Amino acid sequence: MHVTVDRGRCDIHAQCVFEAPAVFQLDDDDELVYDERPEAVHRPAVERAATSCPVAAIRISER
Amino acid sequence: MRRVVIVGAGPAAMSAVAELRRQDYQGSILVIGAEPHMPYRRPPLSKHPLPTSHAQLALDQAGRAEATWLLGRSAHHLDRQNRVLLLDGGDEIPYDGLIIATGVRARRLPGRLHQGRPEVMTLRGFGDLARLHGRLQRVTRVVILGAGFLGSELAATIRRLGCSVDLVERDRLPLLGPLGPVLAQRIADEHRRHDVRLHLGRTVDRLHGTDRLDAVRLDDGTTLPADLLITALGSIPETGWLAGSGLVLDDGVRVDNTGRAAPGIVAAGDVARWPHPWPAGESVRAEHHDEAVAQGAHVARTLLGDPAPYAHTLAFSTHIHDMRLHSVGFTGKNYRLHVVKEGPGGRMLAEYRHAGRLVGAITHGYIRDLTTTYRDLPARSCHEPSATSPVHAGQRAAQGAGGRGCVEHA
Numbered sequence: 001m002h003v004t005v006d007r008g009r010c011d012i013h014a015q016c017v018f019e020a021p022a023v024f025q026l027d028d029d030d031e032l033v034y035d036e037r038p039e040a041v042h043r044p045a046v047e048r049a050a051t052s053c054p055v056a057a058i059r060i061s062e063r
Numbered sequence: 064m065r066r067v068v069i070v071g072a073g074p075a076a077m078s079a080v081a082e083l084r085r086q087d088y089q090g091s092i093l094v095i096g097a098e099p100h101m102p103y104r105r106p107p108l109s110k111h112p113l114p115t116s117h118a119q120l121a122l123d124q125a126g127r128a129e130a131t132w133l134l135g136r137s138a139h140h141l142d143r144q145n146r147v148l149l150l151d152g153g154d155e156i157p158y159d160g161l162i163i164a165t166g167v168r169a170r171r172l173p174g175r176l177h178q179g180r181p182e183v184m185t186l187r188g189f190g191d192l193a194r195l196h197g198r199l200q201r202v203t204r205v206v207i208l209g210a211g212f213l214g215s216e217l218a219a220t221i222r223r224l225g226c227s228v229d230l231v232e233r234d235r236l237p238l239l240g241p242l243g244p245v246l247a248q249r250i251a252d253e254h255r256r257h258d259v260r261l262h263l264g265r266t267v268d269r270l271h272g273t274d275r276l277d278a279v280r281l282d283d284g285t286t287l288p289a290d291l292l293i294t295a296l297g298s299i300p301e302t303g304w305l306a307g308s309g310l311v312l313d314d315g316v317r318v319d320n321t322g323r324a325a326p327g328i329v330a331a332g333d334v335a336r337w338p339h340p341w342p343a344g345e346s347v348r349a350e351h352h353d354e355a356v357a358q359g360a361h362v363a364r365t366l367l368g369d370p371a372p373y374a375h376t377l378a379f380s381t382h383i384h385d386m387r388l389h390s391v392g393f394t395g396k397n398y399r400l401h402v403v404k405e406g407p408g409g410r411m412l413a414e415y416r417h418a419g420r421l422v423g424a425i426t427h428g429y430i431r432d433l434t435t436t437y438r439d440l441p442a443r444s445c446h447e448p449s450a451t452s453p454v455h456a457g458q459r460a461a462q463g464a465g466g467r468g469c470v471e472h473a
Contacts, residue, residue, distance in 0.1 A: 013106075013380045014389055015353045017434040026431040044085075048360070051078055051123060052353040054106035054380075 001043055002063045003036050009057035019052050020045035064159045065090040067366065068148060069130075070138045071164030071301075072096025074104065074352055075332030077122045078359030079162050080130045086367050092130035093156065095148075097165075099135040100189050101127065106352050108192050109216040110382055111223050115196065117189055138165070141308040143325065160366045163305070163316055163330035164359065167298035167350060172208070176267065182276035183292045186213065195293075199224060202290035206230075206279045208267050210237030212381050214295030215250060218259045219384045229279075229287045230254060231262045242388075243396040243415070246425065250383060257384045267292070298350065300334045315348040321370035322362035329362035331355065337373060342393055342417035351379055376439060377423075389430050392423030392440040404429065 003023065010032055016024040023038045023046055038046060050058040067083060069076045072094050080092055096102075103120035107113075114120055140149040141161075148156040169187040177183040182202075184194055205221050207214045210232035218230045234240065236247035237254065254261055262281055270292065271278035279289045300315040310324050311317035315336035322329045322337075332355035336348040357375040364371070380389045386409070398415035403424075405411045410428030414421055424437040 011110075011382070012387070012430060014430050014434055015378060015380075017430075018376065018378050018391075018438055019353070021434070021438065026434060028431075030428065030430045047081075048356065051074070051081070051356045054104050054352050056104060056120065056122075 001038060001040060001046070002061045003034060003038060003046060004059045004061070005032060005034060006057045006059070009055045011055050011057075013054050015052040015054065016049035016058060019049040024049060064088070064367065066158055067092045067160045067162065068156055068158035069094045069162040069164055070148065070304075071162075071166055071332065071334070072098065072100075072132065072134060073102050073164060073166050073332060073355060074122060075164040075166075075355040075359035076162070077102040077126045078356045079164065079331060079363040080126045081123070082360040082363035083367070084129050086364060086369075088363075088367055090159070093158075094130050094132050095136055095138055095150065095156070096132065096134045097137045098188055098190065101132065101134070103189060104352055105188075108186060108189070109213050109220060111220040113192065113196065113220060120189065138304045141305055141310075143308055143310075143328070146327070159327065161328045162359075162362060162366065163324065163328065163334060164332045164355075165301035165304070166333040166355075167300050169294070170296040170299050172267070172292075172294050172296070176270060177292075178270070180270065180276055180292075182272075182290060183270070183294065185294045185296075186217065187298070198291050199226070202226060204229075204287075204289050205291045205293065206267075206287050206289040207293045207295060209295035209297070210234075210250075210254075210261070210263075211295060211297060212238065212241070214293075215254070215383045216381060217293060217295060218254060219257065219382070222257055222259050222384075227258075227260075229260045229262060229289070231265050231267060231279075231281060231287075233264070233266050235264050237261070237263075239396055241395050242425070243394070243398065243400050245400050245402075245413075246388070247396075249409070250386065253384045253386050262287075298333070300348070302334065313346075317346070318362075320372045321365045322358065322373060323365055323370065327366075329366050331358035331362040335362075342398070342420065342422040347377075349377055351377065353378060386427055388425060388427055389433050390423060390425040391433055391437045392421075393417070394423045394425050398422055403432075 024034045027033050076094050102122045137151045139151050169185040205226045206229045207218050208231045210230050218228045222228045237250045239247040265281045268282045269280040279287045302312045316330040317336050318324045318330050320338050324330050333350045336346045339347040361373050378391045394415050398417045401414045403412045412426045412429040415423040426433045
């Protein structure tokens with residue numbers, strides 16, 4: 001599973017941090033940092049995060 | 064169960080479709096949506112920059128293949144006895160399992176005021192946004208009635224496009240109810256700093272202009288020149304089609320703590336009213352995108368025979384001018400606000416308390432603190448089965464779900 005966040009779209013609504021805190025976090029400046037290649041066990045949470053994102057910034061692919 | 068019907072085609076429906084298939088449900092899924100669009104995200108509709116295409120807002124298109132989508136059609140009546148749904152136009156749709164996800168509609172100005180004028184509009188769906196884009200090409204003076212989240216976000220967005228904006232609010236501050244006086248005052252200051260003219264404690268009592276709108280008169284006699292009036296007066300759950308169905312309708316569809324409204328019927332998203340014994344009320348109906356997503360998935364599992372108490376933390380964000388507010392849990396004037404920390408540029412983190420107990424938190428600029436310190440607040444796992452719930456089938460599950468326990472924050 002490969003996760004990408006479109007930085008042009010991301011507006012730090014932070015819903016992904018609530019839904020999948022093991023994959024998405026905020027740094028000291030409240031900027032988003034994330035694991036591009038999370039373990040498969042996180043897939044349901046990552047999918048929830050992608051759907052919850054109000055600006056559709058999260059993409060999941062299988063590469 | 065071989066035939067699931069979902070009424071409403073928004074985020075809750077899309078999420079329910081995905082979860083039904085994830086749980087290996089093999090039967091048919093029919094989704095009936097009043098709007099002609101596939102499910103999309105509403106939060107960007109009022110924020111800068113205004114979206115210009117449905118594709119920018121669309122939810123995962125994978126769901127398209129997982130269900131049959133009947134769009135531009137509405138449910139008209141629910142016959143629970145025969146497990147049949149009647150559509151506008153008379154079609155009868157049988158179901159084994161029903162998911163109610165019809166959402167809300169915008170509350171409009173009384174007809175005697177707007178008189179069908181095309182320069183009076185609201186913003187609820189993608190169709191409204193297309194109309195707004197058309198109008199904004201031609202106007203310079205905009206009046207917005209209602210300074211809640213929608214009205215305040217729109218005021219900021221439209222001001223940024225260069226139009227003059229008058230924002231009219233019945234309450235004494237914008238967003239006083241949902242944020243409380245301290246933050247509401249900051250929102251008011253923020254509007255004024257960006258030259259949005261506030262008219263507080265006022266409402267609209269007359270529209271002027273013969274061929275087209277040219278002014279809006281307020282109830283104190285003030286006349287505001289205007290080419291466009293946008294109403295942002297809150298919303299009303301879409302439950303008219305459920306009249307006479309026997310379901311409990313009470314500003315939304317009442318569900319138990321698993322999402323069930325009746326045997327074989329669940330509800331999710333903006334239209335669903337869930338039991339919630341604290342902090343202050345006995346039930347909650349939330350109009351949040353991520354709640355619709357979480358609830359849609361949850362009630363799909365309930366419908367498939369795996370009812371569990373719903374335990375999702377409310378989370379919300381809004382952008383108004385340069386203020387970016389994020390909150391979790393319960394906020395508003397009914398709770399006591401306690402500022403935890405403040406920093407340069409108006410950054411702040413604050414907690415809301417009720418009877419000494421932490422019920423929510425809000426921030427401008429300390430989002431990480433919010434996502435780490437408060438992410439389980441207030442845990443809905445504290446759910447008690449509601450005495451007013453129409454069905455009690457979920458009670459055993461609720462009582463047995465002690466694992467997560469009650470998160471108490473004294």
